[in-house]
Amino acid sequence: MPSRIPASSQRDIHPRLAERVLGHCQHAWRQPLHDHSLLAFQAVAADVAAADQVILDSGCGTGASTVRLAHQHPDALVIGVDKSVHRLARAPDLPPNARLVRAELTDFWRLARASGWRLHRHCLFYPNPWPKPAHLGRRWHAHPVFPDLLGLGGRLELRTNFQLYAREFASAVAVVLSLHPEVVSLPVADAVSPFERKYAASGHELFGVEIDLNQEKHRMKLQSLGMIALAGLLALPAVADDRLQAVIADSDRPADQADRDQFRNPFDTLTFFGIRPDMTVVELSPGGGWYTEILGPYLRDDGQLVAAHWNLDGDNVPDFYRRIRAEYEERIADTDRFGDIRIVPFDPPELIDLGGPATADLVLSFRNVHGWKRAGTFRDVARAAHAVLKPGGVFGIVSHRLPENHEQDPEARSGYVHQSWVIAVLESEGFRLVEASEINANPADTADHPNGVWSLLPGLRVPEGEDTEHFRAIGESDRFTLKFVKR
């Protein structure tokens, strides 16, 4: 059956369009995100960080256009986003560089922009026309999300069979960027999507608008647009992960460990690293197992925890290592609680095999970097993490932070290291920094204590005559929280 061209009583560009667009550029839009969109976004974020070029097919329907784009651009990652489960269920087989995501575009665009995505190309093929004048605010160019849509950059291509939509879209772009894109009549030879095929077969004239948002002059302007909205979005609480919350709140966790949550922020930290209960997670040097107490029960049913623990073979193993590791093994022997945690000996540079190549989703390290700096093995650790991670897998690191204007002791005897050094080493070993978070920052820590970081909680190893209470009041150390992805 031939389809109809959208009928509208609106004859010309809506008189309130410019006012709407300007308002959206100036005011924050704080509508909460949907959990399913956030989870869907997190599921592709690592692939995006690892990709050189990203193409977004927004409102992809069944994903046929996504697949077509992926074949045309084999070097790019092509992501199709649609809110309709029904349409996505009819997706064709995907080539390796294509992903389909069920999400609300209003969420997905905001998250992508807030995460600093820069698109190569952005396709808006046949968005719902919303032809009634009263529906102006539902058309993408008059919607509050429009600044984020533009802020994603890329070569933006709109296609529609509703000429007024194309004209308004071009006009809204002109309001923001002082640029007047042309509305062109499109050839109907080789349809880019099912709706284009359907409309062409019905004899509709098709219209397109194309804008290169990656031009420097536009980038500068777009950077500041709707920034208040973005700041608000980033402050939103993390998506609910009931299992993680339950494990952290479990009264069987040792009480002295739970007391430290205020400093170690396990929920926010693990959520920031993108943990999921079905992941294979490698914890480097878990020590006494503070994080294992959370990771073990969390991964018990659907995932796998690998503990890369101290190597006890050899003559010079400190007694302290033997005692702590024995206590650790005794504790995790309760497999009902911890599941089947696999222990691998980890002793860089010699013992660095963390598991089969590309088998882990997430490698985690908490408060270890100073030890590797002292031993000169941080590059070996980086290579080991890189080898065990799947492409796009995440390396999450929390460690004591030395202010950049403090001189770094090559032996890191204070326990503090420069965040910039960690980033530089990992970036040169095949990782890309996705984001640095201040979740575990402590501005009260001046990082210049007599016994280094051990002067602070939880150790409070304070020299004779020093005021313990002064150190207790500081809390635990200032820490960087860095999320890297394997390229």
Ligand SMILES: C[S@@+](CC[C@H](N)C(=O)[O-])C[C@H]1O[C@@H](n2cnc3c(N)ncnc32)[C@H](O)[C@@H]1O
């Ligand atoms: C007219 S269809 C076009 C589909 C496809 N681009 C094509 O050309 O064949 C519009 C699509 O946009 C999707 N869509 C509309 N609003 C959306 C939203 N807020 N978030 C995600 N998808 C949306 C619909 O589910 C639908 O699949």
